[in-house]
Amino acid sequence: xxxxxxxxxxxxxxxxxxxxxxxxxxxxxxxxxxxxxxxxxxxxxxxxxxxxxxxxxxxxxxxxxxxxxxxxxxxxxxxxxxxxxxxxxxxxxxxxxxxxxxxxxxxxxxxxxxxxxxxxxxxxxxxxxxxxxxxxxxxxxxxxxxxxxxxxxxxxxxxxxxxxxxxxxxxxxxxxxxxxxxxxxxxxxxxxxxxxxxxxxxxxxxxxxxxxxxxxxxxxxxxxxxxxxxxxxxxxxxxxxxxxxxxxxxxxxxxxxxxxxxxxxxxxxxxxxxxxxxxxxxxxxxxxxxxxxxxxxxxxxxxxxxxxxxxxxxxxxxxxxxxxxxxxxxxxxxxxxxxxxxxxxxxxxxxxxxxxxxxxxxxxxxxxxxxxxxxxxxxxxxxxxxxxxxxxxxxxxxxxxxxxxxxxxxxxxxxxxxx
Amino acid sequence: xxxxxxxxxxxxxxxxxxxxxxxxxxxxxxxxxxxxxxxxxxxxxxxxxxxxxxxxxxxxxxxxxxxxxxxxxxxxxxxxxxxxxxxxxxxxxxxxxxxxxxxxxxxxxxxxxxxxxxxxxxxxxxxxxxxxxxxxxxxxxxxxxxxxxxxxxxxxxxxxxxxxxxxxxxxxxxxxxxxxxxxxxxxxxxxxxxxxxxxxxxxxxxxxxxxxxxxxxxxxxxxxxxxxxxxxxxxxxxxxxxxxxxxxxxxxxxxxxxxxxxxxxxxxxxxxxxxxxxxxxxxxxxxxxxxxxxxxxxxxxxxxxxxxxxxxxxxxxxxxxxxxxxxxxx
Numbered sequence: 018x019x020x021x022x023x024x025x026x027x028x029x030x031x032x033x034x035x036x037x038x039x040x041x042x043x044x045x046x047x048x049x050x051x052x053x054x055x056x057x058x059x060x061x062x063x064x065x066x067x068x069x070x071x072x073x074x075x076x077x078x079x080x081x082x083x084x085x086x087x088x089x090x091x092x093x094x095x096x097x098x099x100x101x102x103x104x105x106x107x108x109x110x111x112x113x114x115x116x117x118x119x120x121x122x123x124x125x126x127x128x129x130x131x132x133x134x135x136x137x138x139x140x141x142x143x144x145x146x147x148x149x150x151x152x153x154x155x156x157x158x159x160x161x162x163x164x165x166x167x168x169x170x171x172x173x174x175x176x177x178x179x180x181x182x183x184x185x186x187x188x189x190x191x192x193x194x195x196x197x198x199x200x201x202x203x204x205x206x207x208x209x210x211x212x213x214x215x216x217x218x219x220x221x222x223x224x225x226x227x228x229x230x231x232x233x234x235x236x237x238x239x240x241x242x243x244x245x246x247x248x249x250x251x252x253x254x255x256x257x258x259x260x261x262x263x264x265x266x267x268x269x270x271x272x273x274x275x276x277x278x279x280x281x282x283x284x285x286x287x288x289x290x291x292x293x294x295x296x297x298x299x300x301x302x303x304x305x306x307x308x309x310x311x312x313x314x315x316x317x318x319x320x321x322x323x324x325x326x327x328x329x330x331x332x333x334x335x336x337x338x339x340x341x342x343x344x345x346x347x348x349x350x351x352x353x354x355x356x357x358x359x360x361x362x363x364x365x366x367x368x369x370x371x372x373x374x375x376x377x378x379x380x381x382x383x384x385x386x387x388x389x390x391x392x393x394x395x396x397x398x399x400x401x402x403x404x405x406x407x408x409x410x411x412x413x414x415x416x417x418x419x420x421x422x423x424x425x426x427x428x429x430x431x432x433x434x435x436x
Numbered sequence: 437x438x439x440x441x442x443x444x445x446x447x448x449x450x451x452x453x454x455x456x457x458x459x460x461x462x463x464x465x466x467x468x469x470x471x472x473x474x475x476x477x478x479x480x481x482x483x484x485x486x487x488x489x490x491x492x493x494x495x496x497x498x499x500x501x502x503x504x505x506x507x508x509x510x511x512x513x514x515x516x517x518x519x520x521x522x523x524x525x526x527x528x529x530x531x532x533x534x535x536x537x538x539x540x541x542x543x544x545x546x547x548x549x550x551x552x553x554x555x556x557x558x559x560x561x562x563x564x565x566x567x568x569x570x571x572x573x574x575x576x577x578x579x580x581x582x583x584x585x586x587x588x589x590x591x592x593x594x595x596x597x598x599x600x601x602x603x604x605x606x607x608x609x610x611x612x613x614x615x616x617x618x619x620x621x622x623x624x625x626x627x628x629x630x631x632x633x634x635x636x637x638x639x640x641x642x643x644x645x646x647x648x649x650x651x652x653x654x655x656x657x658x659x660x661x662x663x664x665x666x667x668x669x670x671x672x673x674x675x676x677x678x679x680x681x682x683x684x685x686x687x688x689x690x691x692x693x694x695x696x697x698x699x700x701x702x703x704x705x706x707x708x709x710x711x712x713x714x715x716x717x718x719x720x721x722x723x724x725x726x727x728x729x730x731x732x733x734x735x736x737x738x739x740x741x742x743x744x745x746x747x748x749x750x751x752x753x754x755x756x757x758x759x760x761x762x763x764x765x766x
Contacts, residue, residue: 044765081717084549114661117737120719126740128721130749310710331484334454348502372705374713384715389722392712 019364022046030057030069030347030421031094033196037419041323045071045352054336057347061206063096067326067345071352073359073376074085075335079327079348080380083112086346088383092237093218093422094347095195096428105265109325109383118254119264120386123245129389139393142169143401151405156411158429162402163284166350168396171276176244177233185338188424189277191222192270197419199427216269230269245272278389278423279321283377284398285426286319291399292409294366301368302403311368312396319368320351321424325379350376351424407434453489454484457542461515467599470567472580474508477541482513489573489666494533495544502529505571505642505666506548506687507600510578516545522569535582552666554578556639560586561629563651565643566593569600571666572642576607586610589625591647593617611674623650630654635662642666654669681757685709685766686728700752704766711766717719718754725752730762 020042023035025311028044040049048055049071058066070076081088091110102110108119125131143166150161168182170331177185194200203209203220210219217223230246237247249268254260260268290297301311326347333340340346353376355363360370378385386390412432418425448604452653458475466472477483487510491503508517522534537543550630554575562579564572569590594600595615604611614621630639631654639662641651648665655663683700684691685707694703702724704711713723718736734744736751743749749763 117719121737124719124721125740125743129724129737130726131721131732255660307710309712371710378714378720381715382717382719384717384720386720388714388720391723 020046020052025051027186028052028055028057031059031061031064033419033421036323036421036424037417040406040415041351041421041424042355045349045355046292048349049352049356050384054338054340059094061111062296064094065096065345067094067347068340069349070335071349071356073353073356076348076353076376077250077380077430080383081206085330085333085383086327087330088112088116088327090343090345092325092383093326094326094343094345095219098214103266104215105217106263106272107217108386109271112382114256116260116382117266118256118258119260120382121255122249122252122260122268123386125360126245126248127386127389132389132393136393136397138173139170140397140401142166142173143394143397145169147398147402147405151433154432154434156431156433158288158431159281159285159426160428162398163281163288163429164397167280167284168177170390170394171273174245174276175233175272176242176246180307185273185277188222188226189274192218192220192226192318193278193425194418194420195220195424196422200418206301209211217267222312223270226270226273227266230266230273234265234269275385275387276390278425279389280394281397282423282425283316283319283391285429286321286424287315287395287399288409288431289411289415289429290315290366291403292411297366297368298403301399304368305400308396308400309392310371310373311394311397313373313375314368314370315395315399316392317354317360317370317373319424320354320377322377323351323421323424348376348379350379357388405435409433409434454548455544455546456601458483458516458542458545458556459717460537460539460541463539467520468597469534470597470599471520471537471597472507472517472644473520473524473533474517476515476544478542478639478646480514483516485513486510486548487550488554488578489571490548490550491552491571492518492545492547494518495546496529496532496536500529502533504546507570510574517541518549519570519614532736536665537673552640552642552664554640555638555664556582557636557639558584559634560584561637561639562586562588563626563629563639563641563643563647564588564590565647566591566597567599568643568666569598569649570642571697572640573600573603575640576610580607587629588612589614589629591615591617591622591625591643622647626650626654629657633658634660637662639663640665678756681762683730683757684728684761684763686763687766694756699754700756700764704752709766713753716753718751720749723752724749726765728763728765730760731758732762733758 025047028047035044053072056068070079086112089112097105108116108371135384146162146166150156164186168186172179190200195205205219213221214218226378233246234250238250240247324347326345329340329342329344329346331342357363378388410432413430415426416428418427452460457478459472459478461476464472474687486506491505493501493503495501504518504520506516508515520530520533522530550570553758560579562572576588579719591614598615612625614625639655641648678696680693680696682693683690688709692703692707694700701711701713714720721738728752732747733756735754
């Protein structure tokens with residue numbers, strides 16, 4: 018549904034109320050048409066303010082020009098103190114040859130041809146999650162389906178016991194929910210967080226995640242395991258520089274968080290979209306042979322990650338303004354995914370849309386490492402779930418994550434009837 | 437306030453990357469077929485900063501864009517200097533420059549970008565062949581300024597084909613000139629400089645393919661990251677672009693012609709074939725496609741050497757045809 022534009026004077030990309038109430042789209046509409054390079058002040062103690070781009074072409078350009086728009090000055094709104102930047106640096110915050118070398122450690126494991134071998138296995142996991150969820154009529158779709166399946170996949174990829182999955186989910190929620198008081202005890206902009214500026218998202222829970230990761234690394238170093246941890250600790254990066262302990266900590270935390278949270282959001286938001294467009298739900302069932310194409314539209318529509326950030330390495334002119342060297346520039350993927358210059362009727366879910374070159378995974382060398390796994394999981398979930406449903410209806414309010422980073426749903430109560 | 441709004445309207449659209457219609461301030465033929473241009477901003481403004489190894493794009497015609505290494509001084513904020521070799525077997529880009537870049541004319545310039553940066557080091561071995569000297573010139577100036585220990589071996593077809601020799605003589609015996617396509621002299625020079633692995637030394641080489649292959653062979657035993665090359669391929673220095681080729685999409689049952697400036701991915705999509713991709717840079721693996729026959733020029737950042745050699749799959753957003761009848765499972 019086309020949102021009502023929020024007047025430019027009322028736009029505040031740091032006001033999480035808008036995001037929690039799913040009203041950010043109205044701000045994106047205004048910015049994209051009226052102020053495509055928009056300056057936003059930040060009221061937090063150490064925030065310097067940031068530029069925002071909301072048009073598809075601008076986002077793509079920023080993402081593809083890592084020399085001008087570096088990731089090395091970090092990629093979330095939060096700015097780690099300089100003395101802790103190297104300690105907190107993961108592949109997300111690296112550029113150049115080291116980034117490529119670290120990314121290549123696992124890039125092959127996430128490429129299409131490699132993942133195809135796991136399709137049957139993942140389908141089995143999806144069926145288990147679905148059959149369990151369909152035992153009751155009234156369920157929270159997030160917990161019963163959207164969280165359960167991806168976390169089981171992650172547990173298998175990391176080769177950790179099933180009992181660990183609730184812990185992995187909680188860690189993911191806490192880290193990603195850094196601005197949501199229900200999810201994270203230490204909010205990223207709180208005074209308490211000042212003690213933890215050396216940790217990812219200034220969150221002390223990172224220490225627990227690191228500790229668990231290090232234990233796994235120790236067990237698997239020198240072994241023959243085919244899981245991602247074994248590959249990380251036993252493979253030599255292309256540049257000949259071994260993975261440091263810090264590299265490993267941050268890589269592991271990234272896998273835990275990213276392999277868990279965003280796919281869940283994409284699944285939940287896709288389910289909601291299909292329920293809002295019943296004709297499209299039918300279209301999916303009638304065109305299962307094209308599910309790969311249809312998933313792209315679900316990904317575009319869902320836009321589970323609102324933004325990532327870059328930093329200008331030199332003065333740049335854009336839309337009649339000057340981005341100064343050192344300024345933060347935020348690419349709002351969700352806004353670009355609704356750019357009418359790029360997508361006709363962008364607010365309609367249209368599963369036949371093709372080509373559908375969306376921004377959900379970002380662009381350029383930092384394109385989501387797990388993109389193909391996410392695609393596969395989402396495709397399998399809906400291929401397995403939809404034919405099993407006699408009906409599905411929403412029974413209560415959707416509760417959303419209080420965040421301008423992820424477009425997340427905490428609870429989505431539904432009543433399901435199985436066929 | 438850390439930003440400046442020069443206007444409130446969104447009417448002025450400009451690329452994120454710097455571009456301008458630069459004025460050709462001077463043109464000098466400094467060696468056989470080697471033209472040196474000095475370019476300035478049309479409004480007399482400073483040009484974007486750059487570091488040794490950087491290049492600019494020059495849009496010669498709407499269809500032809502070429503890359504040229506900056507070979508002047510980074511300290512001169514008002515001028516870009518580029519060297520353009522009129523390659524007789526080139527694809528017309530350099531000839532266009534030789535014929536059209538008169539004093540006072542304009543050249544559409546974009547960049548600069550740097551894929552060949554000089555990493556600080558106490559010692560360097562520089563190796564240049566032909567017009568490959570151009571990115572090396574600012575590098576040796578910087579190395580010299582920094583007090584590093586360095587040498588340059590510079591080869592060329594003939595003495596009269598080698599540009600910039602007059603400014604190089606100032607460096608004295610750090611420079612070895614090897615005119616006349618004397619392969620054995622160049623081999624000896626490479627053996628002498630690269631035969632012993634020096635962990636404190638970085639090697640920078642730019643020139644024709646044969647020279648770079650010889651350098652790479654000698655650096656095989658050097659630590660990873662010690663050797664930096666910029667291919668004197670048309671693509672980087674005087675960009676004759678990739679060539680056109682045919683690929684059979686076996687599942688679709690058609691054969692498509694991929695133009696020099698398009699990818700298999702783009703061309704397949706133009707022909708209505710459903711292909712999926714994300715990064716379009718050979719890094720995400722979304723467009724990985726099974727190769728049924730033919731040899732592939734792999735340009736992705738995912739496959740390892742073994743996987744490349746096996747030719748089982750390819751990333752169709754960046755990789756191209758190399759030899760044989762290319763047929764893919766699409």
